[in-house]
Amino acid sequence: MRFFIGIFSALFFLLTFSMIPALALSAEEVLVIANRNAAKSQGLAAWYMEKRQIPKENLLLVFVTDKETCSRDAYLQKIVPAVRRALEKNQKINAIVTMYGIPLKISSPGMTKDEQARMDGLAAQKKKLDLLKEKNGQLNEEQKKAVDQVNNTIKQFKMSTDKVASLDSELMLVKKENYKLNFWLPNPFFLPWRSQKTAIAKSEVIMVSRLDGADAGVVQRIVNDSIEAEAKGLSGAVYFDARWKDPGQKEVSGYGLYDKSIHNAAGRLKKEGLKVVLDDKQDLFQPGQCPNAALYCGWYSLANYVDAFTWEKGAVGFHIASAECATLKSKNSNVWCKKMLDNGIAATVGPVGEPYVQSFPLPEIFFDVLAQGKLTLAESYLVSLPYLSWKQVLVGDPLYRVKIKNPPS
Structure with missing residues (x-):
């Protein structure tokens, strides 16, 4: 934890876009994985690839359980070898899309x-x-x-010894052999660590995003809204829900650090001319308080989505709380990722289990990079995500490039 705190003593204000690698993700670089064993998975994959003009040969079909959780053995035997062969065959691939029907989570293989x-x-x-x-x-x-x-x-x-992981986070290391499964591994693309030595090389990491939701209609809406927002621009307000006043230069950690990062994100986007609403009171935004939401970040309402938002087409946001992406299918679930997708958001991030707060994308990096539109959704996630082989999931079109429409003066 001390290493984490030390890195962020000055936080993102010291970072500039000159430090960000020009990843420039294109449709030809995307591998789409669908499940032969899941209804509508293959059809949705073909539909998405046509929408985004992804080459047909970039489709990979696997046969695995259609449940939201698969075993570690199933992942290693039915997904990893097929993905590695696809990457060897097409070395232009820099990102993977896991389609509706691909398991969300990998269960623990147990203790040694x-x-x-x-x-x-x-x-x-x-x-x-x-x-x-x-x-x-x-x-x-x-x-x-x-x-x-x-x-x-x-x-x-x-x-x-926690070995439970999101399938997508594990898949980001599909090119790497024989790494430890216990806990997490540092992401070498995380901007504040770009000059630090990590156990993972950049060449061993691949971007992963998921097109998933409660039903096929949600997936199609995500893609259609993202494409429309790219064409017309993403309009609306930016909502940041902190819990405390900005601590200024005081050293903070844990929730305090992420609360501070929410303040920093709000400040940066406000300077860029966006309409920003920052709430620093203990209560969450309440129903009706967040109309025309384009971007959102807040915390902490555990598995209890508060329907405060009307989402603009192409909206992106996430809620910092445990297990908010534990399911995208369960009808009775009130986790934030599922409910935000049900209600119209185009992209979100969340964990499949207890992630610990410092594993979330750092808000001030994610939203600033995303809002400037120089990187796609998947790239913005990559450079703001501290850890891999862990719990986090990015749901959304990886090729989505946010273009903010300036609010009227």
Whole structure:
């Protein structure tokens, strides 16, 4: 965490577009993956490729479960080899689209033998202390400290051995062999780390975006709205929902750092002449308070979307909270990604499980890069995302290039 804080002590105000690689993603560089085993997946892929003039040979069909979660073995056996062959065949590919019908999440393969032995040892320590408390009715101060220590160690160990990931985040490292699955890996394209040495080389990373939603109609709307917004310009207001006042130069971390980044994003876009609404009160935006929303970022309403928005065609936004992309299909779910897509947003970001706040795209980078229109949606996500092989998912057309229509004076 100290490494993360140190990098952002000056935050994004020190970064300029001269530091951003000219990725210039084009239709010829996009590989589209559809599922033979999922109804409408192949048809939607063909429709999208025609809309975006992606070459027909850039379609890859796989056969995998049509459920939102697949096993690690299924991912490794049914998806990875096919994708690698496609990339070897066409070395122009720089981005992948996972279509409606491709699983959203990869389940954990479980602990290794060594990890399980370590967990069993910790569980034995805890059980011993529990029995001691049961026998004596209470514990002395030293024993209470031992309980706290073993409970904390178990919590940290479970966190460090978390192997659940979004399929898309894992797919961003499909070119890399034999990397660790525990926890996350640093993204070498993340702008503040561009001069840092990371365990991952840039050549081992590929962009991944998802065209998905509750039904096929949502997918078609995402694409159609993105294309229309590119042609006509994205109009409307920008809404940022912070929780606290801007801390100024005070060092912050965790939620404080991301709250500060929301303030910075608002400031940057306001300087660029956009209509920006920044709320720094504890309450979230309430129903009806965000008409004509073009861009949005806020936090923290866990799995409880607040219908405050009317989304402009081509709108982009995300909500910083846990597991907001745990499903895009469940009818009864109120997670933010699903509900925003249901209600008209064109692109969003969210995690499939507990991501920890510092794994979200940094708002001031993502929205500033996106709004200037020099990079596509997928590229904006790539340079603002701190970690790979983790929980985050980008839903939207990777080729979408936002063109903000200046508000009337």
